[in-house]
Amino acid sequence: MIIERHSLVKELPEFKEKIHELKMSDKHFARLFEDYHDIDNAVIRIEEGIENTSDDYLESLKKQRLQLKDQLYSILKNA
Template sequence: MSIEHHDLIHELPEYRQRIHDLKMSNTHFSRLFDEYHIVTKEVERMETLTEPVCTETENARKAKRLHLKDQLFAMLTAESV
């Protein structure tokens, strides 16, 4: 079974520089970015059965990852002030 990697740079390569800039200048973005990658690693472990869990638990973590990605995307696409 091939696992698709969902790290933010691979998900949104066109925002590579903006991601870097926000990580350096915005503590809220940086915190969400770190949390997104922690959740992504958890989901990958669940998908590979390295850390087997029930379907509901896996789906809840995937929903959390999507929510974090939505927040990060909103910050990436917001007008710079």
């Protein structure tokens, strides 16, 4: 199985510069970005078998990642 990272820049390449700008200038965006990155790393570790957990917990992490991505996208779109 190929494990794919879901970095925000990879997911939203058209906002690459705006992501960098907001990470530097908007503390709320930077915190959401950090949370998104942390959750993505946790999902990867579980999918690679480095950490073991229940399927329900993995699904909850994926849902959190998606919610954060939606919030970040909204901020980027309105910036």
